[in-house]
Amino acid sequence: MSGNSPAAHARLAQLRQRCIWFTGLPGAGKSTISALLQQRLHAADRRCYVLDGDVVRQGLSRDLGFSAADRAENNRRVAEVARLMVDAGLIVLVSMISPFRTERHRARTLFAPGEFVEVFVDTPLAECERRDPKGLYARARRGELRNMTGIDSAYEAPLQPDIHLHPHLASAETCVETILDHLLA
């Protein structure tokens, strides 16, 4: 079913609350795809919210840095906030590098079965670095930025994501259709 059809809209409007967790390298396209998905859900009158890793770092997690321990704690807090928001009836779109497998698994354990949807935004490092929307890769390569995921900090790719996207091979619109197909399946 096309996610754009009136029937799909009606079904999206009825979609139960859940956490859709976008993980991937910096510049992979997490924000773009989650924002587009939010538009589609809003267009169907389904309340949702993008919980953006960068925004959380300016507020709730502004006491944390980018060490492995601080990244794990940041991941924990975002997962707890997402859980509260799901409890409030929202569809939460978490958009965050979330590089560690263990921490993403911990996040999943906070939710009921099927309520946590891990979306791997699998853009290759070379392509992320070519895009470099915030200039972070360039700064990391010049040695001006430490603990940059993909450069000098590990990214542990999901082994069995619920949804596996390849944004370098498909448009953001197509990626969103893939997610909608999964949600409406």
Place this chain on the structure above:
Amino acid sequence: MSGNSPAAHARLAQLRQRCIWFTGLPGAGKSTISALLQQRLHAADRRCYVLDGDVVRQGLSRDLGFSAADRAENNRRVAEVARLMVDAGLIVLVSMISPFRTERHRARTLFAPGEFVEVFVDTPLAECERRDPKGLYARARRGELRNMTGIDSAYEAPLQPDIHLHPHLASAETCVETILDHLLA
């Protein structure tokens, strides 16, 4: 206007997102009143959520204790979560002792003018201790519990709350009517 009338329901349904922050001693009636307000808002089809201090301590703030510094950090986190939830369009009912004036003021600064409503649930200590719904006062008096607000940890009453409730003189229903009158004014 009675908060129960059809006209009031229609206006409650249209109410803008905001943070209604209940502060007061343990046992003052914060949870009872916020739960009743949530029922009224839900009955009017206005999405809202009770962000309960005890629940947050089991999740997001489970790494924190009850020292002054940890209480301040807990207050900060709850305020940040409330801000994100208000950003998501919810009416958030924070129900938390939140004993420090400075920290409640910090919470207010996260919101737009009028978006933060401080509700002082002003039940006298003697009455809270008489109720003692969780047996905490008894434990504190026996010396089994440290840092109990009202006993050996300070509670700084609001000087100019937006709403001042006296639950020992009025029913919880009447308190909720007072809040609804304020919201619909």
